[in-house]
Amino acid sequence: MDSTMVEIDGSVMEGGGQILRVSAALSAISGSPVRIIKVRAGRSSPGLRPQHLSGLQLVSDLCSGTLQGACIGSTEVSLTPGRIQSGKHTADTQTAGSVCLLLQASLPCSLFAERVSELCLKGGTNAEFAPHIDYTVKVFKPMVERFGVHFDCDIKMRGFYPRGGGEVVVRVNPVKQLHPVVLTDRGNITKIHGRAFVAGVLPFKLAKDMSTAAVKTIRKEIKDLYVNIQPLQEKENAYGNGTGIIIIAESSTGCLFAGSALGKKGVYADKVGIEAAEMLLRNIRHNGCVDEFLQDQMIIFMALANGTSRIRTGAVTLHTQTAIHIAEQLTQAKFTITKCDDELSSDSTYEIHCEGSGAVNQNL
Numbered sequence: 001m002d003s004t005m006v007e008i009d010g011s012v013m014e015g016g017g018q019i020l021r022v023s024a025a026l027s028a029i030s031g032s033p034v035r036i037i038k039v040r041a042g043r044s045s046p047g048l049r050p051q052h053l054s055g056l057q058l059v060s061d062l063c064s065g066t067l068q069g070a071c072i073g074s075t076e077v078s079l080t081p082g083r084i085q086s087g088k089h090t091a092d093t094q095t096a097g098s099v100c101l102l103l104q105a106s107l108p109c110s111l112f113a114e115r116v117s118e119l120c121l122k123g124g125t126n127a128e129f130a131p132h133i134d135y136t137v138k139v140f141k142p143m144v145e146r147f148g149v150h151f152d153c154d155i156k157m158r159g160f161y162p163r164g165g166g167e168v169v170v171r172v173n174p175v176k177q178l179h180p181v182v183l184t185d186r187g188n189i190t191k192i193h194g195r196a197f198v199a200g201v202l203p204f205k206l207a208k209d210m211s212t213a214a215v216k217t218i219r220k221e222i223k224d225l226y227v228n229i230q231p232l233q234e235k236e237n238a239y240g241n242g243t244g245i246i247i248i249a250e251s252s253t254g255c256l257f258a259g260s261a262l263g264k265k266g267v268y269a270d271k272v273g274i275e276a277a278e279m280l281l282r283n284i285r286h287n288g289c290v291d292e293f294l295q296d297q298m299i300i301f302m303a304l305a306n307g308t309s310r311i312r313t314g315a316v317t318l319h320t321q322t323a324i325h326i327a328e329q330l331t332q333a334k335f336t337i338t339k340c341d342d343e344l345s346s347d348s349t350y351e352i353h354c355e356g357s358g359a360v361n362q363n364l
């Protein structure tokens with residue numbers, strides 16, 4: 001355990017909340033204190049927002065740490081971690097702040113506990129600019145299982161903007177070390193399915209309109225696959241009103257990709273369906289093995305794994321480059337990105353290569 005404080009510039013590259021989550025998680029795992037300055041300086045409302053604050057408090061709670069400067073609006077915060085504790089931990093954004101981003105912050109750290117951790121996460125389950133809970137369960141979870149990451153997720157209540165009120169309980173199994181992952185063969189897309197939902201007082205027709213428009217959009221480009229997007233009415237397990245859609249594509253080699261969108265006041269439901277369908281199509285046009293969102297979410301696991309991981313992607317996002325930048329400051333991991341010569345796709349593909357740091361769970 002190194003007691004030297006590492007200073008992270010929160011304004012670099014993407015300059016958003018992801019820098020906080022990756023920094024706090026790696027600080028907790030490595031035992032090295034971290035100070036993040038210029039928090040979210042790249043955003044129009046800089047400093048800690050409720051989702052970021054509760055994420056940091058959760059990580060601090062998990063690692064018996066001490067936080068300084070942890071209040072709403074703070075632009076400088078430090079975490080001095082202690083021993084990672086298993087057992088029950090709760091975090092509540094008290095807003096519609098994403099529970100999936102709370103999990104993004106806390107999952108890596110929980111893997112390095114002595115026993116199973118139970119995380120009770122409250123806020124929005126389907127929030128803008130964050131993974132929907134359906135994405136976390138249906139795309140992120142099976143893909144990170146390849147690293148040896150195992151967790152169960154029980155969606156007790158869905159919650160949406162602006163009221164929040166969602167709750168998920170996640171049980172995380174500890175691991176001794178993470179395996180490296182090689183994902184370089186995309187294969188063919190073999191299945192496309194999804195769900196379009198309405199919750200609360202909103203009419204079921206909106207779910208049907210989202211689904212119909214999404215299927216139509218996909219059909220224009222992919223003619224030889226059955227596309228099933230189930231319209232659904234969320235009943236007792238949803239708090240407040242909300243609508244949304246997620247569409248998932250599976251490949252013959254087990255890769256998963258998604259497009260998603262949420263309904264907004266004044267936006268027709270078919271537009272929401274089209275937005276999700278176009279997002280999915282954009283992410284399967286290239287011959288990469290992950291979508292534009294999973295890309296950055298895999299970086300921390302690649303950095304922690306014991307060995308060489310290689311993942312083929314579409315255009316490398318700024319979120320991914322930012323996660324790499326932070327992971328290289330806080331671990332011994334070394335990343336390289338190379339452009340691939342790809343005859344199968346007109347869109348460029350890249351390979352992210354990582355010599356992982358081989359973090360070991362000292363509590364097991």
Ligand SMILES: Nc1ncnc2c1ncn2[C@@H]1O[C@H](COP(=O)(O)OP(=O)(O)OP(=O)(O)O)[C@@H](O)[C@H]1O
Nearest residue numbers: 016017018040043129130131132135260293296297
């Ligand atoms: N539609 C989506 N599906 C899956 N994941 C998503 C989606 N949209 C965003 N994400 C993921 O959510 C995370 C968002 O990180 P980001 O730092 O931008 O958000 P944030 O913490 O809300 O911070 P800020 O408010 O500073 O933007 C990233 O990991 C990104 O890949």
